[in-house]
Amino acid sequence: MSTKDRLIESTRALLWERGYVGTSPKAIQHAAGAGQGSMYHHFSGKEELARAAIDRTAEEMRAGIDAQLSGPGTALERITAYLHREREVLRGCPIGGLTQDPEVMATPALREPVDQTLSWLRARLAQVVAEGIAAGELSPALDPAATASSVVATLQGGYVLARAADSPQPFDQAVEGVLALLRSSAPR
Amino acid sequence: MSTKDRLIESTRALLWERGYVGTSPKAIQHAAGAGQGSMYHHFSGKEELARAAIDRTAEEMRAGIDAQLSGPGTALERITAYLHREREVLRGCPIGGLTQDPEVMATPALREPVDQTLSWLRARLAQVVAEGIAAGELSPALDPAATASSVVATLQGGYVLARAADSPQPFDQAVEGVLALLRSSAPR
DNA sequence: GTCTATATTCGGATAGAC
DNA sequence: GTCTATCCGAATATAGAC
Numbered sequence: 001m002s003t004k005d006r007l008i009e010s011t012r013a014l015l016w017e018r019g020y021v022g023t024s025p026k027a028i029q030h031a032a033g034a035g036q037g038s039m040y041h042h043f044s045g046k047e048e049l050a051r052a053a054i055d056r057t058a059e060e061m062r063a064g065i066d067a068q069l070s071g072p073g074t075a076l077e078r079i080t081a082y083l084h085r086e087r088e089v090l091r092g093c094p095i096g097g098l099t100q101d102p103e104v105m106a107t108p109a110l111r112e113p114v115d116q117t118l119s120w121l122r123a124r125l126a127q128v129v130a131e132g133i134a135a136g137e138l139s140p141a142l143d144p145a146a147t148a149s150s151v152v153a154t155l156q157g158g159y160v161l162a163r164a165a166d167s168p169q170p171f172d173q174a175v176e177g178v179l180a181l182l183r184s185s186a187p188r
Numbered sequence: 189m190s191t192k193d194r195l196i197e198s199t200r201a202l203l204w205e206r207g208y209v210g211t212s213p214k215a216i217q218h219a220a221g222a223g224q225g226s227m228y229h230h231f232s233g234k235e236e237l238a239r240a241a242i243d244r245t246a247e248e249m250r251a252g253i254d255a256q257l258s259g260p261g262t263a264l265e266r267i268t269a270y271l272h273r274e275r276e277v278l279r280g281c282p283i284g285g286l287t288q289d290p291e292v293m294a295t296p297a298l299r300e301p302v303d304q305t306l307s308w309l310r311a312r313l314a315q316v317v318a319e320g321i322a323a324g325e326l327s328p329a330l331d332p333a334a335t336a337s338s339v340v341a342t343l344q345g346g347y348v349l350a351r352a353a354d355s356p357q358p359f360d361q362a363v364e365g366v367l368a369l370l371r372s373s374a375p376r
Numbered sequence: 377g378t379c380t381a382t383a384t385t386c387g388g389a390t391a392g393a394c
Numbered sequence: 395g396t397c398t399a400t401c402c403g404a405a406t407a408t409a410g411a412c
Contacts, residue, residue, distance in 0.1 A: 003395080018290045021210040024387055036389085037396050046388070092288065099351040100280065100288035102206045111352075118352040139372055143365065149358045150365030153345030160344040161337060163287040164299075164306040170337045177331065177338030181369035184327055191377080212405055224407085225378050233407070 004042045006032040011053035016094040019101045020050055020110065051109050057094050058117040069124055075132030076182065079125070079151065083175045089168040092159040122148050139185045147182075154178045192230045194220040199241035204282040207289045208238055208298065239297050245282050246305040257312055263320030264370065267313070267339065271363045277356040280347040310336050327373045335370075342366045 001009070010031035014023040025046050029039050043049040068085065069078050095117050104110045126148035132138040138147075154174050161170035189197070198219035202211040213234050217227050231237040256273065257266050283305050292298045314336035320326040326335075342362050349358035 019207075019209070019288065021207070022290050025389080026387075035397055037398080040389075041395055093348075096345075096348045096352070097288050099348050100207065100285050102210050105351060111354075115352050115354070118349055118358075122349070122358065141372060142368060143361075146361040146365035146368065148365075149346070149349060149361035150342055150369065153343075153349055153358070153362035154338055154341045154366075155345060156348040157284075157341030157343060157345030158337070160281075160284045160287050160348075161306055161310070161341055163293060164284070164303050166299075166303070170306075170310065170341070173331075173334040173337035174341035177334035177336075178342075178366070178369070180330060180334065181338065181366070181373055184329060185369055185372040213407080214405075223379055225380080228407075229377055234405095 003032070003034050003038055007034055007039055007042060007049060008052050008056060011049050012057055012094070015050060015053055015098065016057075016091060020098065020104045021101055023050075047107065047109065050104075051113070054095075054098070054110060054113045058113045061095060062117060062120060065121065066124065069128055074137055075128050075135060076137045076186075078128055079132070079182070080179060082125075083151070083155070083179060087171075089159065089162045089171045090166070092163055093156060096156045096159065118152070122152055125151055136187060138182065139187055142185065151178060151182075191220070191222050191226055195222055195227055195230060195237060196240050196244060199237050200245055200282070203238060203241055203286065204245075204279060208286065208292045209289055211238075235295065235297065238292075239301070242283075242286070242298060242301045246301045249283060250305060250308060253309065254312065257316055262325055263316050263323060264325045264374075266316055267320070267370070268367060270313075271339070271343070271367060275359075277347065277350045277359045278354070280351055281344060284344045284347065306340070310340055313339055324375060326370065327375055330373065339366060339370075 007028060011023070011028050014027055014031060023046075025036070025039060028046075028049065029036060032039075039049070043052070065082065065085075068082055071078060071081075073081065095114055098104045098110070098114050104114065122145070126144040129138060129142065129144040129147045133140050133142060133144065154177075158171035158174040161174065162168050195216060199211070199216050202215055202219060213224070213227060216234075216237065217224060220227075227237070231240070253270065253273075256270055259266060259269075261269065283302055286292045286298070286302050292302065310333070314332040317326065317330065317332040317335045321328050321330060321332065342365075346359035346362040349362065350356050
């Protein structure tokens with residue numbers, strides 16, 4: 001892995017763990033085993049490096065989720081699989097967590113990929129919900145966009161509850177709770 | 189309002205807006221119109237002040253929600269009212285947002301009130317769900333604790349989606365989505 | 377109780393040698 | 395490309411006068 005790649009990977013890890021305001025150039029350099037000069041040779045500064053790191057995380061996440069939601073199975077099965085996707089619950093969502101960082105929200109270049117990723121996710125999930133309705137698996141009374149937002153919010157909020165409790169339990173409960181509601185709304 | 193009170197109130201606002209790592213003693217002093225000496229006279233440092241601020245926010249939130257959930261109306265009506273409670277959506281939850289702050293999570297004295305508040309909220313809401321099941325308003329197939337976690341997670345996650353999109357829309361969608369699911373799960 | 381002065385370390389970067 | 399030196403202001407206090 002090149003020095004540039006190591007800088008990006010270290011930044012990804014630190015942004016996930018400490019956020020943008022909580023991450024210093026010095027910490028990034030140390031984690032990457034690179035000197036100051038090296039970092040400022042490859043990137044104009046902390047912001048450009050963070051953008052590269054966020055982009056990489058966003059692309060990875062998007063590709064993984066899309067593969068899962070586009071895979072085989074009924075709509076409800078794919079939503080269930082997505083909700084049960086393996087996650088490092090106590091670390092939170094590496095993209096969603098950035099919405100709490102004041103500098104990220106105030107910097108268009110950093111905010112953009114976060115916005116795009118979560119908007120894409122809601123839209124993609126709404127498609128799957130619509131497929132489920134069309135197939136008669138889900139109630140035609142459901143609004144695909146609203147239901148999709150609820151599912152994504154359950155995950156994002158599940159992370160918050162799990163981190164507060166220092167336990168994955170509330171996350172798992174929230175997921176099972178929303179799945180039970182989805183299943184119980186099926187046409188009978 | 190005393191200087192001490194102004195320090196606490198300013199800290200509350202800054203913690204909400206910028207988090208703990210993003211808030212400096214200097215910024216607090218400036219917002220409170222107090223000098224350094226003043227702050228260090230009333231509090232041992234940033235941590236003790238933050239604890240006082242978080243405690244105050246947590247108590248306020250808890251009292252307000254409890255009043256609403258203990259009020260008149262059926263269980264489903266009270267849950268609906270709680271979900272429709274007026275909120276500054278784009279600012280996020282002043283308690284839930286702290287779970288994303290690495291220093292808060294690493295400091296037991298700061299983490300404790302956050303944990304307590306969200307745990308209390310899940311338990312309180314689970315009671316209301318149980319009342320709804322007992323009254324025949326909600327499906328007896330629902331698990332009160334899981335359903336309560338889903339409802340709280342929908343709110344916390346709704347804030348995340350709204351902040352990412354810089355619009356309250358995804359929050360409102362998530363709330364309406366979960367309410368539709370709750371209603372559609374009612375025994376028929 | 378509040379103020380000003382001082383101290384130490386970190387944050388975020390630039391300059392220029394190798 | 396990478397390194398070391400250097401810069402300036404901010405973060406987080408402590409000390410002691412008023």
